[in-house]
Amino acid sequence: MTDLLHNQRALSTLRNLSQGGRLPHALLLEGPEGSGKKTLGRLFAQYALCQGEEKPCGICGACCKVEKGVHPDVILYQPAQGRKEFTIDLVRQLRQDAYIAPNEGFCKVYLLDKAHTMNTAAQNALLKLIEEPPADARFVLLCENRSMMLPTILSRVTSISLELPTVEECVQALEKLAPQASETQRQAAAAGAGGNVGRALGLLDSAKPSKAASDARQLQEALLFGSRYQALKVLAGYDRDREGLISCLVLLKEGLAGLASGRFGAGSPIEERILNRVTVGQALYAADAVDKAIVRAGQNVGVSLLCACMTEEIKGFLGG
Numbered sequence: 272m273t274d275l276l277h278n279q280r281a282l283s284t285l286r287n288l289s290q291g292g293r294l295p296h297a298l299l300l301e302g303p304e305g306s307g308k309k310t311l312g313r314l315f316a317q318y319a320l321c322q323g324e325e326k327p328c329g330i331c332g333a334c335c336k337v338e339k340g341v342h343p344d345v346i347l348y349q350p351a352q353g354r355k356e357f358t359i360d361l362v363r364q365l366r367q368d369a370y371i372a373p374n375e376g377f378c379k380v381y382l383l384d385k386a387h388t389m390n391t392a393a394q395n396a397l398l399k400l401i402e403e404p405p406a407d408a409r410f411v412l413l414c415e416n417r418s419m420m421l422p423t424i425l426s427r428v429t430s431i432s433l434e435l436p437t438v439e440e441c442v443q444a445l446e447k448l449a450p451q452a453s454e455t456q457r458q459a460a461a462a463g464a465g466g467n468v469g470r471a472l473g474l475l476d477s478a479k480p481s482k483a484a485s486d487a488r489q490l491q492e493a494l495l496f497g498s499r500y501q502a503l504k505v506l507a508g509y510d511r512d513r514e515g516l517i518s519c520l521v522l523l524k525e526g527l528a529g530l531a532s533g534r535f536g537a538g539s540p541i542e543e544r545i546l547n548r549v550t551v552g553q554a555l556y557a558a559d560a561v562d563k564a565i566v567r568a569g570q571n572v573g574v575s576l577l578c579a580c581m582t583e584e585i586k587g588f589l590g591g
């Protein structure tokens with residue numbers, strides 16, 4: 272389950288709605304993949320179904336069942352496996368089901384995953400349902416981009432936006448979730464995953480960071496002492512692995528920035544041959560060029576192009 276700690280605003284909006292007795296019939300949760308939409312959707316279900324005094328109490332039968340994903344009145348609808356679209360047929364099934372009374376709860380809570388993939392006809396079918404909803408049904412639309420929803424739908428829902436954790440927040444989450452990994456590995460994984468905690472855990476699992484670490488060392492060696500060709504040869508391994516490339520570049524940048532601080536005795540000691548090769552200014556300039564490449568990698572610039580530009584910039588500056 273995605274951590275929601277970084278989404279305090281969304282959490283307090285939901286709490287205020289509940290405390291004011293204004294839990295909406297239709298809620299739209301907008302945010303990128305990995306931002307915690309499903310987790311917040313389940314929390315909404317706890318608010319709606321909790322049998323305790325202070326909702327959600329987290330300990331009553333309903334709260335526990337929602338938490339475990341086994342509450343019969345919390346129902347997930349999503350595009351069928353292998354399909355990219357939330358079809359009108361699915362909306363029709365949902366509509367039929369919504370008029371059947373809840374199994375055991377105060378109401379039924381429908382989570383509609385990837386609602387932004389509905390075409391106009393499907394959205395219009397959904398609109399009819401949320402315009403005059405059955406009294407004991409609630410709908411949570413999970414969507415990556417609200418601009419893909421019809422204005423008529425948006426006017427009928429309460430919207431809450433979710434954000435991805437920052438890379439910093441992702442690193443903090445990984446400290447709890449992956450205590451066995453080193454600080455450097457966690458930072459590389461968090462950066463490589465752009466803050467997406469689930470993906471960062473995947474990166475740590477697949478041991479890519481250790482490959483990235485050894486590649487980052489080779490790359491620094493090639494940039495300082497080798498040829499452009501040697502540097503590009505290391506980078507060529509990442510043609511189809513943008514996340515791995517980012518992990519590697521983050522480590523390279525840390526290494527180069529470390530050369531600057533090490534020179535002042537603040538970081539780890541530096542080999543004599545490296546001290547003789549680069550000045551503090553050169554190391555910082557190179558770290559900056561790597562930083563630019565990391566940003567470009569995050570912006571979907573072609574991997575081979577950005578690797579070539581970065582190598583050329585650094586080599587052109589350092590010479591050799």
Ligand SMILES: [Zn+2]
Pocket residue numbers: 320321322323326327328329330331332333334335
């Ligand atoms: Zn409860």
